[in-house]
Amino acid sequence: MASWPDRVGGFFALDDDWVRPSGGVSRGDVVVTLTTVGLALLVLELMRGVGSLTAVDLPWWQQWALTTLPCLFLLGRRRWPLISVSLGSVVYWAIGTFEPLMANLLSTQIVYFLIVFAGVAWARSRRAMVAVYTVIIAAMFLWLVWGLATGQVMSDMVATADPDALVPATVAAPVMLSVINILYFGGAVIGGQVAWRGARQRADLEDQAVTIREQSDRLRDNAIIEERLRIARELHDVVAHHVSGIGVQAAAARRVLDTDPRATKGALSRIETGSRDAVSQMRGLLGTLRMGESPVGSAGPGHVPEPGLPDIAVLVSERAGGPLTVDHEVVEESAGDLGEVPGAVGHSLYRTTQEALTNAVRHSTARRARVIVRVGPGHAEIEVTDDGRPRTGTSGTGMGQLGIRERISSHGGAVEIGPRPLGGYRVRARIPLRSEEKA
Incomplete structure (x- = not known):
């Protein structure tokens, strides 16, 4: 039975050398990035409109900048996936340290989730991806521990503790935060790997389709060659037989030309019949060559049944x-x-x-x-x-x-x-x- 490290390595395909093609930064990436920026700013203004950001002591343009900056990493998520997720993580950490409420915006959380997802889905090397994400997740874990140690997490999550709660706030806050982060990062990483595997399977299917098409072409070419060889044998038999027969009958006619006109006439008649038969069979064979892509076994005009x-x-x-x-x-x-x-x-x-x-x-x-x-x-x-x-x-x-x-x-x-x-x-x-x- 496979061990857990082997299972994890198998899930993330660490031994797979396949490189997912990126295609560079496309027009679609630009459209997605600009659309995300527009939606993020709209969410920001809606939250400001309902008073959810009154505690943020920043001018509006700084709020716009902190909201827009994470969205820009979506632009290179396919071309530079690991660089984008690394820089995006640093920016997210900086925003969370500088102004935690801005990092907790719904739009910012969704954008960072997409960046983490894309890093796994588009990374060129599985081993490099695992190494980068191990560092990112370890850094996020240390950041969480630091926040718990300094009391920042408690102050942000616990407004007024309920003394009648079964689980005290000092336990509930870190457990909730841990579960949320596990689901958040776990969902992004697992979803990204599933997307990568889907792309890998599609690439395999395309390769198989190309192989099948090439094999079909080879089989078709071999069938054409075999058919031409068969026709060449037919032509050899037809020509050799009839020319030989015509030569024999001509020799016989020459020998009795002066002594037996009736025998001469019979020999010439057989020459005529043999030559017509040869021409008829050769026309049938050449007609087969001219059929090209006609269905096998179809009879064109002038087709002569094969003798039996x-x-x-x-x-x-x-x-x-x-x-x-x-x-x-x-x-x-x-x-x-x-x-x-x-x-x-x-x-x-x-x-x-x-x-x-x-x-x-x-x-x-x-x-x-x-x-x-x-x-x-x-x-x-x-x-x-x-x-x-x-x-x-x-x-x-x-x-x-x-x-x-x-x-x-x-x-x-x-x-x-x-x-x-x-x-x-x-x-x-x-x-x-x-x-x-x-x-």
Whole structure:
């Protein structure tokens, strides 16, 4: 359990290095000070009007000066809090010594309370504040003891003692004065510390808001970068696949141009279809880039749906007539499983198949390939195999295979890429569709 010194130190935040910003002397401080001076002088004149200051043997201008002087320390209460409360205490002590009735004015008491309050609330250093206030309170206590010892307090507080009172005047006067001072200074100090803690909490909330805003900006930037990388992979797959297919069909058309016009026409038709498909998909991807701040998933004009597992059949048919013969097979554990595959999963498997077929044409001697799509309630899988060997001088950058691994791993799937033991090459990607399989 924490000791009392620790509790007091914790309440006054002695280990906190936070410095409350002051902002200097503002126009508001000037307005507050002038308003307080006006109200204090009004209270002074009202008290003089009802005869409460007849015992004060001072001309009116000195009374005005003694009333105005404490109010002036409110002007620098935020800019120089400890200096203001120190000088204000000296002035208050001087007024109380010189003319006690002027120090006991309601307006003067309120002004000094505000000065003490502000010193705690705006002090830059908690330790310096505690040190200054310890000296001030000790000095005020010694002043009170001196007043009791000299009889000044008794003469000011006790007009006529009541002999039938339960508590004699010699006890009642110092007890009352002690309680009043404890409540007075205690209220000002505790209230000032509560105000300082409120400002500290507001500063923490502002810092947290700035941190959250910065983190949100970073997350947004990271999301934009990830989306651009995804689109870059899409463009790589689209361009590589269609340009490769167009090259293959153009080569086939050139070989049969003079001998088989019908085959040439078919090859040119497939070139036309492939080029249009490539342009259409590229427009969709570039349209995504142009959406800017459009909501995620919103479709703008000309938006092309992303291809999925059912579109692999079209992908295979585009290879017809080329040097690579592709067989396509779909294996479903239950009828309709293919249509239950989520669009994002199907799209990733489609792009994986596209990249695998493109690599088979560009980087191997394969003449035959096989694409098998396997779908069950808990998984979706594609397997692309061919019968070729690596073609010398055609090694790529590796970005295609890297893109395949990134696509599949983003869904918690697994990829196998490499040569087969009996010859040829295999690309196999499997994505779980159930949370328990992912675990």
